[in-house]
Amino acid sequence: MASHAISSEERSWSIGTVLSRTFAILGDNPLATFGIAFLFGAVPQSLYAYFVTATLTTADRASTMGAVAVSIGSFVIFMILSMLVQGALVRATLAHSEGQRATLGQCIGTGLAVAVPLIGLTILMLLGMMAGFMLLLVPGIILYLMWSVAVPALVAEKTGVLGAFSRSRSLTKGARWKIFGLLLLLIVLVWLLSGIMGIVMLAGGMMPAAANGTLVFSPLYLLLSGVVNTLVIAFWSTAQASLYVSLHNWKDGPQAQDLADIFG
Numbered sequence: 515m516a517s518h519a520i521s522s523e524e525r526s527w528s529i530g531t532v533l534s535r536t537f538a539i540l541g542d543n544p545l546a547t548f549g550i551a552f553l554f555g556a557v558p559q560s561l562y563a564y565f566v567t568a569t570l571t572t573a574d575r576a577s578t579m580g581a582v583a584v585s586i587g588s589f590v591i592f593m594i595l596s597m598l599v600q601g602a603l604v605r606a607t608l609a610h611s612e613g614q615r616a617t618l619g620q621c622i623g624t625g626l627a628v629a630v631p632l633i634g635l636t637i638l639m640l641l642g643m644m645a646g647f648m649l650l651l652v653p654g655i656i657l658y659l660m661w662s663v664a665v666p667a668l669v670a671e672k673t674g675v676l677g678a679f680s681r682s683r684s685l686t687k688g689a690r691w692k693i694f695g696l697l698l699l700l701i702v703l704v705w706l707l708s709g710i711m712g713i714v715m716l717a718g719g720m721m722p723a724a725a726n727g728t729l730v731f732s733p734l735y736l737l738l739s740g741v742v743n744t745l746v747i748a749f750w751s752t753a754q755a756s757l758y759v760s761l762h763n764w765k766d767g768p769q770a771q772d773l774a775d776i777f778g
Contacts, residue, residue: 666758
């Protein structure tokens with residue numbers, strides 16, 4: 515049952531609990547977590563950098579519109595793949611909370627099963643936050659905090675798109691300052707990792723350079739970028755799912771349903 519892995523936890527949560535659970539999941543199931551982040555996150559981003567970014571950088575005025583259209587299409591694909599990653603890693607996180615280990619295939623299957631509603635959720639979330647950010651930034655941040663676990667709520671509880679917003683708002687109530695602190699900490703950690711790898715690439719002369727009117731990416735740059743993107747995507751998505759589990763345990767107690775019931 516779901517209470518096996520967390521029966522000793524009190525009905526409270528902390529940033530440390532979320533981070534420790536995140537690292538435990540990544541360490542316990544690296545094939546599923548990092549594999550999904552690599553296949554559906556890092557690889558598309560590397561392909562985007564190699565093909566689309568180079569095209570946009572060197573496009574003349576006549577071909578700019580075509581390059582922009584490709585960029586917009588790529589963004590849509592990224593959104594779809596990002597939602598697959600989110601759904602898949604929620605499955606891995608819930609399995610870990612039951613003392614189990616979800617396979618790569620099980621996680622991908624879950625991501626595919628919920629991809630369509632998650633895309634709808636993401637579109638509404640982006641539109642809402644964009645409107646909030648246009649109102650002097652703060653409303654957008656508040657909306658992000660309120661909706662920070664909408665994705666895992668939709669996957670784990672099958673709430674539907676609108677129900678996921680309501681469920682996330684309920685789970686985050688009374689905890690949004692802590693969630694804001696967690697968000698800042700995650701951003702700092704991601705910046706540190708990206709900054710370190712950027713320094714390594716710059717010192718090693720691996721940064722993209724223009725040659726004969728074309729932006730050239732070295733294989734080593736693409737490799738290291740892929741590693742960084744894999745780590746960041748896996749860490750961020752798993753932390754979001756871990757936050758949901760912590761908030762759920764805090765508000766409602768440990769998950770009562772078996773995975774077979776949730777994803778059956």
